[in-house]
Amino acid sequence: MAQLSYREAVAAGIAQEMRRDDTVVFIGEDVAAAGGVFKTTEGLQAEFGKLRVRDTPIAEQAIIGATMGAAMTGLKPIAEIMFSDFFAVCWDLVVNQIAKTRFMTDGQCSFPLVIRAANGGGARFGAQHSQSVENWAMAVPGLKVVAPSSPADVKGLLAAAIRDPDPVLFFEQKSLYGTKGDVPEGEHVVPLGKAKVLRQGSDVTIIALAAMVRRAMTAADTLQADHGISAEVIDVRSLVPLDTTTIFESVSKTARLVTVEENPRLCGWGAEVSSLVAEELFWDLEGPIVRVTTPHIPLPSADALEDAVMPSAEKVVAAVLKLVD
């Protein structure tokens, strides 16, 4: 095991795949010579050269369009969209072109590409650089959607995303970049579509994604220590494909479900999971499904305001107590 930061794990995952497959190329704004504005891709251009790791203009349509064109003609491109908020200026390419073209053309082309983006709040960047938009992607047929919570999963899931023959949107939670964790040495690949049970429990299932996973774990510690409540915590990791098997097994056991999402309230991924559980496990439940989300607002900038509105461990504890009582 090596100790890597979430940030370093990005470059480690890309480098692992670029070493084994020379059709893997990587483009984005400031990603090459500068190593990324979040320093996630330092050293890649030095190792793989200017043809494989290239800086682009600030032109998200060009970046994503070129990524699609390269993917349909023999390459496995990785693109970076610096902040996931910027998907809004190239969403046509993602939704109308990349996601649909395989289906519309009766399977004539595949799109083995990855689009990485820094996603989510907690960095005090204000409403246009802090959104959590993985739920936008989840709503579109034809996109796989991944959001890791740990350095090991950043490397392993990114490697799997690059190897995957379909388009993957890879959401890195920007407030996690400085966090550290053990990452297996040597080749490390984590299959897409597998949720991870991080903590076993019997009274309630808490499911979370990306930065919300640590908060869910903290909440579980508090619930056990202060209230004698045993919470099972699941890191969903991948929204598409969605590991309903792992989630359903847990909810069947605990009979209670709390989802913890960064998204604004309406149509977050937790709403879809809640709906699935309500449809298929309704008679196993001992209480309502509870969603902990950000309110239905754009994120404010000031630290006090941002912290107040995002889901916290305390809010998760409060939600569970209300449910279990």
Added chain:
Amino acid sequence: MNNQTGQLAAAIENATTPNTETRLQLYRQMQACRMMEQRAYDLFMQNLIKGTSHLALGQEAVAAGFGTAMREDDYSFCTYRGHNHTLVRGASMTGILGELMGRECGLLRGKGGSMHLMDAKRGAMGSYAIIGAHMPIAAGAAWSAQYRESGQVAVCFFGDGTTNIGAFHESLNFAAIWDLPVVYVCENNLYMEYTPIGEVTAVPNPGADRASAYGLEPVLIDGNDADLVYNVAVAALQKARTGDGPSLIEVQTYRHGGHSRADPGKYRPDEEVAAWMKRDPVITYRQRLLDDGIEVAAIEAIEAEQAARVDAAEETARNSGPPPLEIAEIDVWADGSSTWRN
């Protein structure tokens, strides 16, 4: 980086008339396009084609010129007005008419429709129905060819209206800075859907006048002259293939009909329509071939052969059934499925 070297202007200046075999192929391609589009119109009138369709009657010389000049493994990207561009790459006419009619024999088995024709194995890399979207995609195919050192070129066709959308500008800059082997072909048919392009564009020539902003040579040609389009295509393809980067070529042409099935095109002055009908690329080219001494028998043989081809295509498409319903839920993913959960 390639600049305004006048490479294409010189090629146009020094171009000679293509050889007879090439010219007959240009005529064959134009007749195939003309007859297929006319048949598509007839099938609409019989309600055998649903939805919408955007015919390129009058613009055949562009597709024929480039289609004849391209290498088999080159890539082409076109718009929703893309039946001709797809056909000239070698796609099945039955497949195209079948797709328009929503039949199993369709090129996409009815999953795409008129606006999304693709025949990837022949390099026809798709028809794109969001204005400008395919311009960066074509740049990406060119980037791939450049990276793989395959010598392939991507050709991207679009209309005059596309020159005012952001993707046009992002793509040209991107192609220019990376010296990509891509040829951008602006088919200026004078109308952005229902609106004269001049009323909504800051420059008189929507393609050519923008070229200098990207360090490219301005090229403006008569898009109804199949010989000229072919010669310019050969030069631009050669330039791209030898590493001299992208081109932006504006070809002036005219749509004989309206924008789409719903549009009779009444906003166009009668005298303008009449003037352009006199410049019909198929009729004028036929006369030119005769004037240049090509045997009428050779021309009539092509006409008979293409008429028989379109009849056979229609017949096969009419007799093809609807697509099997189960294909509506396959091929979202590369494994053939549409599964999103376990």
